[in-house]
Amino acid sequence: MPVNPLQPGTVLHRPTPIPHPADAGRHRQPPSRAALLDVDGLHVRYRTRRGLLHAVDGVSLSLQAGQTLGLVGESGCGKSSLGKAVMRLIEPAAGTIRLDGVDITHLGPAGLRPHRRRFQMVFQDPGGSLDPRQRIGRSLRTPLDLHRLGTPAQRAERVRELMLQVGLRPELADRQPHEFSGGQRQRIAIARALALNPALIVCDEPVSALDVSLQAQILNLLSDLQQRYGMAYLFISHDLGVVQHLADRVAVMYLGRIVELAPRERIWRSPAHPYTQALIDAIPVMDPRHERNAGAIHGDLPNPFQPPAGCSFHTRCPHALPVCREQAPALREIGPGHHAACHLHGEAAGHASQIVHFVRPAAAHEAEPRPARAAGAYATTAT
Numbered sequence: 001m002p003v004n005p006l007q008p009g010t011v012l013h014r015p016t017p018i019p020h021p022a023d024a025g026r027h028r029q030p031p032s033r034a035a036l037l038d039v040d041g042l043h044v045r046y047r048t049r050r051g052l053l054h055a056v057d058g059v060s061l062s063l064q065a066g067q068t069l070g071l072v073g074e075s076g077c078g079k080s081s082l083g084k085a086v087m088r089l090i091e092p093a094a095g096t097i098r099l100d101g102v103d104i105t106h107l108g109p110a111g112l113r114p115h116r117r118r119f120q121m122v123f124q125d126p127g128g129s130l131d132p133r134q135r136i137g138r139s140l141r142t143p144l145d146l147h148r149l150g151t152p153a154q155r156a157e158r159v160r161e162l163m164l165q166v167g168l169r170p171e172l173a174d175r176q177p178h179e180f181s182g183g184q185r186q187r188i189a190i191a192r193a194l195a196l197n198p199a200l201i202v203c204d205e206p207v208s209a210l211d212v213s214l215q216a217q218i219l220n221l222l223s224d225l226q227q228r229y230g231m232a233y234l235f236i237s238h239d240l241g242v243v244q245h246l247a248d249r250v251a252v253m254y255l256g257r258i259v260e261l262a263p264r265e266r267i268w269r270s271p272a273h274p275y276t277q278a279l280i281d282a283i284p285v286m287d288p289r290h291e292r293n294a295g296a297i298h299g300d301l302p303n304p305f306q307p308p309a310g311c312s313f314h315t316r317c318p319h320a321l322p323v324c325r326e327q328a329p330a331l332r333e334i335g336p337g338h339h340a341a342c343h344l345h346g347e348a349a350g351h352a353s354q355i356v357h358f359v360r361p362a363a364a365h366e367a368e369p370r371p372a373r374a375a376g377a378y379a380t381t382a383t
């Protein structure tokens, strides 16, 4: 039986810092107020048989050390492409990616190597990042070997610690991935990501392939690990309910662009963009006494090869104005730390009177990801 690290009384081991040769003689810098991750005007394009596809279209965001930024949106909106570009697994077409203030956008493999251990990725399918024939102890040891961290004995001890940190018994290190359940395999993938004490982990739909009870366990594990070791997460999910568990701030993506970015509670309590509102309304309500999906998103995602002119959401937006068909709204600050790209909140001439607020009264269960609430509990007011 795997050890559940979240059970009271379970003793978890702190990672043993293994000095890296590149760190020799370097002094620890005082904590910087600069962002850990700073993405500016990022574009990702795919050349396909059908033409050029703009998967990420000028995204800017930042993430502070130890914080979680949730990235949500429907399938195909560009979340994974953004995550992979941040990890430098795919080449961005334009824009910059800074990690700890260092521009890593154009670094080649050699230049990237010293930074690689600072950022890691956990994928939806842990099988993809685990060699099916490799024993998991070996798999966890590989990053330590590649970065030549510590002595062989220290590496073996680190593998033991990593397994304990994610709630797996170290005695299981001789087993192969197929001998573990899906949830356990995701724990192994998380342990592998932790191996080099990263400052940032990009989590790409890490719980989407798991059933609901396992989802909660993995989310709790990620949250617990963050509290202990202080890494930042860029947490990607199509499910706003899942993101609400972990995120300090939430960025909502639609057709390659960020349409809303705000602290978690503001997104939840007063979403500004009709698309965010629709995502919230699409979250299943568990209480059968309440109607659900009152504001579910209408229509299909537009063809990404021919995105609509103006605001790309206007074809599905119940509040679309004439200006929405013509001009793409800029992402602008509409409240403290709250940004939205929507003409309903914009200064488009003659539309100030159309400003719409989606107001939801504060509820006792504010932090709950799936609150039971009456359909239509959001009031739409024009000011």
Ligand SMILES: Nc1ncnc2c1ncn2[C@@H]1O[C@H](COP(=O)(O)OP(=O)(O)OP(=O)(O)O)[C@@H](O)[C@H]1O
Binding pocket: 046, 047, 048, 053, 055, 073, 074, 075, 076, 077, 078, 079, 080, 081, 082, 238, 304
């Ligand atoms: N390697 C690729 N070649 C061509 N097109 C791609 C490639 N990868 C992704 N795309 C396209 O880019 C767009 C964005 O895909 P991406 O996977 O980044 O979105 P997503 O929001 O993460 O969706 P999902 O959750 O389904 O992965 C989609 O239209 C997708 O079909």
